[in-house]
Amino acid sequence: MTTIDFETARHNMVEYQIRCCKILDPDLLETFASIPRESFLGDDLKSLAYMEGRVPLPCNQEMLSPLQEATVLQALDLQGTERVLEIGSGTGFLTTLLAMHASEVVSLELHPELADMAQKNIASHGISNASVQCGNGMDESVTAGLGKFDAIVIGAAVQEVPQAFLKMLNPRGSLIAFVGSNPVVKLVRIKATQERTEFIETLLQNIEGLPQKREFVF
Numbered sequence: 001m002t003t004i005d006f007e008t009a010r011h012n013m014v015e016y017q018i019r020c021c022k023i024l025d026p027d028l029l030e031t032f033a034s035i036p037r038e039s040f041l042g043d044d045l046k047s048l049a050y051m052e053g054r055v056p057l058p059c060n061q062e063m064l065s066p067l068q069e070a071t072v073l074q075a076l077d078l079q080g081t082e083r084v085l086e087i088g089s090g091t092g093f094l095t096t097l098l099a100m101h102a103s104e105v106v107s108l109e110l111h112p113e114l115a116d117m118a119q120k121n122i123a124s125h126g127i128s129n130a131s132v133q134c135g136n137g138m139d140e141s142v143t144a145g146l147g148k149f150d151a152i153v154i155g156a157a158v159q160e161v162p163q164a165f166l167k168m169l170n171p172r173g174s175l176i177a178f179v180g181s182n183p184v185v186k187l188v189r190i191k192a193t194q195e196r197t198e199f200i201e202t203l204l205q206n207i208e209g210l211p212q213k214r215e216f217v218f
Contacts, residue, residue: 092118
């Protein structure tokens, strides 16, 4: 059996997937270099940890790519004082990265299996300022009592950003979302002032948990 050199793979990820795509913040690059991405995956998937393409997760979910994650963090430009809401924890890798750059992270995960994995992974990396709650983050009744946030990250593709999330932003806050559907999904930042900035175009699965639209019967 071939043994994978994860340290070299992690270095190559930073250099050839992130830095080369104009993600140049030294602290951000150091974060990616210091956290073993493979430790957030099961033994059968660890070999895929540093690939650019789709990395499957339990519950028919997938991990964001390193470039997607790095672009999210660069677009947010967290200063360490922010309260962050994450919709979709996955196995907790991006949650951990956010927590390393923010004051507090609240993460909502629809699937109990993933929520449990994410919480355990976060704790195993010594993260104490992030919590994972099992719940549908796209349901306003779930998010209504969470208060205000300086940053919100929606971790899968949506056709449009629910206005309820924008109302949860503090006056200087920003929301990051993947907007559209394959083959064209754009990473977008929307500030509380409604200023909108587009970053990369990418591929990403649609978010789960959206409320069903009512059908009118005549």
